[in-house]
Every structure is written in structure tokens, then in C-alpha cells.
Amino acid sequence: MSGRISGLIAVELLLVGGGLWVIERAPLLAQTPGEATVVVFAAAMIALAFLPPIYLEHRRHRVWVTPTDGAFLVGLFMLGPLATVAVATAAEILIAARHREPPMKFVFNLTSMLGGYTAAAAVFAVIGRTDPLDPLAWAAGAVALAVCAIWDLVSTAGLFSVIEAKPFRSVVNRVGPAQLASLVLSVGLGLLAVVLVSEHALAIVLVAPVLAALVASTRSLGQTQAERSRLQRLFDASSNLAPLTGRQETLAGIAEECRGLITGVAGICITSRGSEPWHGVAVDDHGARGLGAPTIARLLAAADHSSQGVREFPEGSALTAELPALPAMVWATGRADGDVRVLVAVLLEFEGDDQDDHRADVLATFAAHAASVVTNVELHEDVQQALTHQLQLNRQKSEFVAAVSHELRTPLASLIGTIQTLQRSGHRLTEEQRENLLSLGAAGGARLRGLIEDLLLVAAAEHQAVRVEQDSIDPVELIDGILAELTPEARDRVEVRIGPVGGFLSDEDKVRRILLNIIENARKYAPEGPIEVAVARRDGKLRFTVDDHGPGIALADRERIFERFLQLDGSSTRRQGGTGLGLHLSRELAGMLSGTLTVGEATGGGARFTLELPQRRSHDAIVAVTAPVAAGVEVQLPISPGRSMKASPLRHPVGVAAGAGAGDGGGVRS
Amino acid sequence: MNGYKRVLVVDDDDTIRQLLGINLLAEGIDVDSVADAEAARDAAWADPPDLILLDVMMPGMDGLDLLRLLRGDPRTAHIPVILLTACSTDAEVWAGWAAGADYYLTKPFDVHELLDFIEDLGRGDDAGDRDPGLLGLTDV
Numbered sequence: 001m002s003g004r005i006s007g008l009i010a011v012e013l014l015l016v017g018g019g020l021w022v023i024e025r026a027p028l029l030a031q032t033p034g035e036a037t038v039v040v041f042a043a044a045m046i047a048l049a050f051l052p053p054i055y056l057e058h059r060r061h062r063v064w065v066t067p068t069d070g071a072f073l074v075g076l077f078m079l080g081p082l083a084t085v086a087v088a089t090a091a092e093i094l095i096a097a098r099h100r101e102p103p104m105k106f107v108f109n110l111t112s113m114l115g116g117y118t119a120a121a122a123v124f125a126v127i128g129r130t131d132p133l134d135p136l137a138w139a140a141g142a143v144a145l146a147v148c149a150i151w152d153l154v155s156t157a158g159l160f161s162v163i164e165a166k167p168f169r170s171v172v173n174r175v176g177p178a179q180l181a182s183l184v185l186s187v188g189l190g191l192l193a194v195v196l197v198s199e200h201a202l203a204i205v206l207v208a209p210v211l212a213a214l215v216a217s218t219r220s221l222g223q224t225q226a227e228r229s230r231l232q233r234l235f236d237a238s239s240n241l242a243p244l245t246g247r248q249e250t251l252a253g254i255a256e257e258c259r260g261l262i263t264g265v266a267g268i269c270i271t272s273r274g275s276e277p278w279h280g281v282a283v284d285d286h287g288a289r290g291l292g293a294p295t296i297a298r299l300l301a302a303a304d305h306s307s308q309g310v311r312e313f314p315e316g317s318a319l320t321a322e323l324p325a326l327p328a329m330v331w332a333t334g335r336a337d338g339d340v341r342v343l344v345a346v347l348l349e350f351e352g353d354d355q356d357d358h359r360a361d362v363l364a365t366f367a368a369h370a371a372s373v374v375t376n377v378e379l380h381e382d383v384q385q386a387l388t389h390q391l392q393l394n395r396q397k398s399e400f401v402a403a404v405s406h407e408l409r410t411p412l413a414s415l416i417g418t419i420q421t422l423q424r425s426g427h428r429l430t431e432e433q434r435e436n437l438l439s440l441g442a443a444g445g446a447r448l449r450g451l452i453e454d455l456l457l458v459a460a461a462e463h464q465a466v467r468v469e470q471d472s473i474d475p476v477e478l479i480d481g482i483l484a485e486l487t488p489e490a491r492d493r494v495e496v497r498i499g500p501v502g503g504f505l506s507d508e509d510k511v512r513r514i515l516l517n518i519i520e521n522a523r524k525y526a527p528e529g530p531i532e533v534a535v536a537r538r539d540g541k542l543r544f545t546v547d548d549h550g551p552g553i554a555l556a557d558r559e560r561i562f563e564r565f566l567q568l569d570g571s572s573t574r575r576q577g578g579t580g581l582g583l584h585l586s587r588e589l590a591g592m593l594s595g596t597l598t599v600g601e602a603t604g605g606g607a608r609f610t611l612e613l614p615q616r617r618s619h620d621a622i623v624a625v626t627a628p629v630a631a632g633v634e635v636q637l638p639i640s641p642g643r644s645m646k647a648s649p650l651r652h653p654v655g656v657a658a659g660a661g662a663g664d665g666g667g668v669r670s
Numbered sequence: 671m672n673g674y675k676r677v678l679v680v681d682d683d684d685t686i687r688q689l690l691g692i693n694l695l696a697e698g699i700d701v702d703s704v705a706d707a708e709a710a711r712d713a714a715w716a717d718p719p720d721l722i723l724l725d726v727m728m729p730g731m732d733g734l735d736l737l738r739l740l741r742g743d744p745r746t747a748h749i750p751v752i753l754l755t756a757c758s759t760d761a762e763v764w765a766g767w768a769a770g771a772d773y774y775l776t777k778p779f780d781v782h783e784l785l786d787f788i789e790d791l792g793r794g795d796d797a798g799d800r801d802p803g804l805l806g807l808t809d810v
Contacts, residue, residue: 402759406727409756413777414685420781421689425696433692440685 008158009108012115019118023081026125040205041079042087045071046094068092069148069182072117073141073190074197077132081121088117105327112155120148132198141194142187149183230261230362237261237366241373250377251281252288254344254370259283261366262359264346266324270296271374274339282323295320299331303343308332308360308367323347330359334367336375342367400581407451414444454581461588468592471508475501475535475542478508482516490523490531499536505616510589514597517582518546518609526550526606537615541595544611547602558599562587586611673792674720676700680710680733681725681754686777690723690754693781697789707731711739714746721788726755726766734769741770750791754779 048071068091075084092113096106124144129137157172196206237257244250251269259267270280270291278296281288291299298320302311312328324347331345344367346359418441426434460466475498483491515533522531529549536543553561562583583597590597595613602608677699679690687703694701702719704710706728714722722740726733733753740746752773753766766774773787 405758406756409758409777410683410686413756413779414683414689416778417686417689417693417781421693421696424781424785425693428696429692436688437692440688444685 005104005108005159008155009111012111012155016111016115016118019115019122020082022122023085023118023125026081026122026128038079038083038087041071041075042090045075045087045091048091069145069186070188070190070193072120072148073145073187074193076121076124076141076144077130077137077194078197081125085114085117085121089114108159112152115155116148116151119151120144123147132194138191138194141191145187145190146183149179153179230358233261234362234366238369241370244373245377245380247377247381248281248290250374252283254342254373255281255283255288258344258346258363258366262330262346262348262363264330264348265326266347268299268323268345268347269342269370270299271340271342271371273341273378278343280343284324289322291322292320295322299343299345302329303331303333303345308364310360330363332360332364332367334364334369334371336368336371338375338379340371340375340378342371342374344370404451404455408448411444411447411451415441415448417441418444454585458581458585458588461585461592466592469507469509470505472503473506473508473511474503478512478515479533479535482512482519485516486519486523490519493523493529494519494531494533497532497534499534501535501537501542502615504542504613506593506595506613510593511611511613514586514589514611515544515546517586518597518611521582521609522546522548522550522607529606532602538612540615542613542615544613546609547606548608549602549604549606552601552605553599553607561599562597673789674699676702676719677721677723677788678710678713678719679703679723680705680707680728680736681723682706682728683725686725686754693785694788697785699788707733707736711736714740714749715743718746718749720749721791722749722751723754724751724771726753726757726762734765737766737769737771752784752787754784 045068048068068088072084072088075087079087089110092110096109121144124140127140127143129140131137153172153176157168237260240257241250241253244253251271255267255269257267258269259265266282266284268280268282268291270278272278277293278300280291280296282291282295302313303309304311308331310328310330313326326347326349328348329345330348331343334342334344336342344363346363418437421437422429422434429437457466479496479498483494483496486494519531519533526548527550532545532547534543534545534547536545587597590611590613593613595611598610598612600608600610677694679687679694679701681687681690681703682705684705687705691701691703702713704713708731710722710724711731713719724733724737733755737751737753740749740751750772751770752775753771754775754777755762755766756777757763757766758776763774763776772791775784
């Protein structure tokens, strides 16, 4: 890029040379001003050059009118072209030096100025009219300044088309109107000065303060107007944010409003809540796009953790390729309740100047508002999410109530039916029939009790009001107890394999419930084939697995089955019975025991449920309670490694314990 | 009619089957019990009973499917069917009537009511009256 800028500079220098050649041959060259005049003029010009510029704005572009343009016109009349160009150029060097611009820019600006002044001087010299009271001479002055302005415009547009790769014409269209206004103002002021000075050279002494006063008042008027328009734009920008609802839409809206507010090329809005990573969008003429993490990191670094400011980027140091390479950035940060931080930034075509502090102030005001808008939008989305979740939960609850209602009705029917039968025809029944009836009623009651216990436990688990006991558990006894609770048909399908694991400390009732639940689950969903229950020690943990040979559980459903009230397939679950509580409850219980309950695929198909529990050794904790287990003695259950057995309440555990020949001491009792 | 001689009980719940069996036997009615709809279909077609007590939610074919099947078959279309189920919502009850039930009882059911109704139905008091407004919905 700098190569192309150097090219631009070279072309301009060539044209400057041509202009000087023209001036040398023009008749006006003969005119030589007195030294005193030159000195007074130079002093006036430099003084004017130090007056603050008047800003003119058009669309996203600003140009500034320096009184030096008017003074240049005076010089053409009084000093002749060459001396005026020399003095004006000297004044520009001083201005540029004061702004401490980067070298490339300094050279470019100077060349551009020099070119404009030379061209204007050449035109003036060629027309050759210098009578301050001659309207044709005024026209010559106006044409000269117009040439200067056109030169400046072409040069600036050329620069932007190189920097931004924007069509030359679009830049001219944007900058042109403001340049024209600047030209009219300069010509007016300049010719006024020319007429006054023509009466007497010293009139410049009077003219200068008048000019200065005029400039100052214009400037203050401009400031008032600018302030009013800033407030209006701030209000408009804030109002425009009101209807935004989506997160991305809001960020893009904020970025777009910033861009309009500060009249920059690209608007940026990034945000972060609490310790979440920053994210955000940039908006320019090509539309809105999300920003990547590297760009956001560069932006944050550029903003340097300060709440607002202006930063100029030395040529070539664009933020990242995601953003247009522009020479300056204004930014401000805002913060709102709920830890929402917002950083808004605007990339500018023009480097910083006197007014930039105002821009940052405006942006800061807007950023504070933007932060609360982002907060509201996020709250809105949170609430919507929560509402959706609640509605879903509510629906699940309704389904659950229906399932529970069905589950309660069936055992209740047994219970009530039994009693009514006895009432109605008890006297006609045999003793055996009565016994049979009573046991049916009792079974119904037991089913009801089990269901109600599950329901209460789920409710208690939700309020974390469940007490966890520390029992010494012997895995063999545990599994035996569980098998005894199964129906005989179910028990016949269970194959148990207990590895060389020791006893452990946990809440026996809860472990039993979990295992019973997952075995019952296997029985229901895998109507055929063995149910393999295994206990092993793995990575210092106790691992219970229950494998079935049913259809298995689809990957997508492996977490969902643990959700409360969930019924994978309403009809099938209802056919299988159950309330949709068992697995949820089991996982809750496993969590209470500092363990985990997961589901995967069994070898050879089917589902495998795995319960892992920390193996806190019984003897670590119950030495004081159980006399036969001495401290430091490894408690080893009397089971041969890898022994496999068909579960049956008769053969086991008696047979196993006897076979291993360790009758008493090995067992762990609570 | 002199009352029913033989009733087919269809329910996957063992307790309910036994309970109904004891009661019906005590009233002097013979009982065939099956635990699923497929077995009930076969039993009904092979030797049509006088009355069917039918559960709705069962593994495999459900009670309503069976009911439609029976109503569509000339051998069984005339047999009175009482739905005896834990399904208790309005929609479920209507679905039962729509499928062609003669009576709809929700669990837990009243044994006296059931037996009285079977007796009435057997005498022909309510036979052919399948107006849901007068029958099951008042019970829901």
C-alpha cells in the first residue's frame, strides 16, 4: 500500500513541477513584493494557520476549513504566486509538525497541499489579473481556490481509493459537497480580506482580528449545532435500539447506530457477561458479520482496558483482516447490572483531531445505554428459555401425573377388590381362597407402598433432604438380598459374577434400590435372555454392571433416560409399566453416594448400566464398631476371583461362603 | 336370558385376573382368564364366551384394538364387552365407547357394582343400550 501512496506522491510532485514552470513564465512573476509585506503576510498566515479549523460534515465525511485558504487568496493578490506558495507551504509544514503526524502521512499531506497551492497559483498567474477591486480578478481568485480544492479532493479520493479499495467516484461523491462548502467559505472570507487590504497594506492588522473573530464565532455556532445534532443523534440511536430483541440482532443494531453516531466507516459492538468470553459483530457498508476471537482480542488490546478513548493506528497496522484497515478508532465501554460489559468502537477514515474527545464522550454515553439494552435482551432471552423449560416441565409433570394415576389405580384395585370380595362373598369361600385373596390384597398394598416411597424419595431428593447412612456392605449379601426381592421368573434370568472385591462403606438401602431398579429395568425392556450382574473393582472404585440382551438404548437417549418424568416412548413405557421415576431416582441416589450411574452398550448388544461407587474400605471406618476386624487387616470377601454362578437363593451365598472356607471373620457387618 | 354362564377375563395383571375369577366363580359363572389380547382373540374366536371383561393397556395388542377386532368379526360382534381399566381421562373413556364397549369401568372398580351390572346385563335389562351418556360416563 505504501508503494502506491508513494506513487501518488510522485505524481503530485511532477504536477507541482509543472505548475512552477507555468508560474515562472507568467507575467505576474515580475511583480516583487516588498520585504515588509512578505513578513507581515507570513506572520498573519501562520497566525491564521494556528486558529482552530471549522468543521464541515457531509454524510460520514468531515472536511475542515482553515482560514489559511482565505489568507492564501490574499497572498496571491499582494505577494504574487511564487512567494504565496512558499509562505503557505511553510505554514502548512508548521501545522503538520504540530500534529506530529506519521512520516508517510506528513509527506503525503504536504505534497497534496503544495500541489493544490501551486496549481491555484499557476491558474491565478496565467489569468494575470491582480486589481483587488476588479470583479474579474475576484473571479480569477475564486477559480484559483476552486482548482486548489479540486486538487485536494482528487488527491484525497485517490488516497482513499488506494487505502480502502473503494471506487474513486464514491469517495468524490461523499467528500465533494463538504469540500464545495469549504471552498465557498474560503473564497468569501479571502476576497473580503483582499478588498480591505487593498486600501492599505496595514489593514491586514485590522482584518486579521476580524477574521479571527468571524472564524471563532462561526466555530462556536458550529459547536452549538454540532452539540445539538450529537444529542439528537444520540437520542435517535438510543430510540432505534428499543425494538431489538434477538441477541445478534441487538449487537448489530448497536454497531450500526455507533457508526452513524460517530460518522465512521465500521461500527463494532462486542459484549460479555460475567466471565463468559466476549463475542460481537462489526457493521460496515457490506453489512454485519460476527467477529472471531483474534479480532476481539486485538480490539480489547487496542482499547487497552480504558473506558473510552481514541487510538490512531500507524499505517499498515490494521486490527485484523476481519475489519477494514483504517487509521483511527474511537471506542467506549459500558457496563450494566448483571455483569454485562459492552465495548463499542467505530473505525474512522480520519485520524484523531481536536474533537475526538467529544466523540468518545458521545460514544461512552451511548455505550452505557447499549449495555443496559444488551442486558435487557439477554434477560428477555433467559426468561423465554426459562419459560420454555417450565412449560416443558409442566407438560412432563402432567404426563407423570397421568402415569402415576394409572400406576396407583391398579394396586388400589387389588386392595379394594379384595376387601369388597371378602365382604360380599367371604362366607362362601374356602379357607384357601380367602388366604389367596388376602395375599393378593397384601401384594397390592406393597406395590402401592413401593410407589409412594419412590415418589416421596424423589420429592425429598429434590429438596436435598435425604439422609445418607454409612453401612458396611458385603457385595455378596447385597446382591443376594436384591435377588430375593425379584419374582422367581426374573431371578432365574439373572447371572451374577462377583470379582475379588472387598466390602465397602455406603448406604445399603440406596445401593440396593439402585441395583434393583436397573435390574427391573433390564427385565422390563429385555424380555428375553440373561441379565448379567457383575461386581468388580476398577481404578480404585467399585463397579456394578447390569447387562441385558434387549434392544439397547439409542445413543441420543442415553442421557435423556435419566431425566425426571421422562418416558422415552409414551406408549411403550406405559405398556411396560413404571412411572418414569426409576432411573431418575437411581441416578439421584448414585449422586448422593458420590457415585455415578451411566448407561452404555453391553457386549453383544443390549444395554449396560454401570454404577460406580467410591470404595471406602469398611475397616477404615468401622474398626471401633466391629471387633473381629482389626485395624490394618485387609477385609477380603470369601469369593474366588472370577467365579460365576447362576443366581438362586438356595445355592448362594451359603454355597459360596462355605466353598471359600471363610465362615465368619471375612464377612463385614454393620 | 338366564344370566351369563361363561366369562372371558383379559388382563395382564395377575392379581386382577385372580380377583375377578374368585368373584365370578362365587356368583356361579365360569371364568376363562388370559393375560394378553392375542390369546383373548384366539380364545374368543375358538369358543365365543357370553361376556368379556377387558383391560386396555396390555403388552402387545391393546384392549381397544382387540375390541375393534371383535366387533368387526361376525363370530364375536354380538358379545357384550366391559372395559375394566386404569385409563380414566375423558378422552380415554370416549375412545373406549367409540371402539364399541358396552360398559366402561375405571380401576379401582367397585366389585358390587361390577357384579350387579353383569347380573343386569345377563338378564337382558341393559342389553343393546349403548348410550354412553347413560352408562360409563356417569361413572367417570
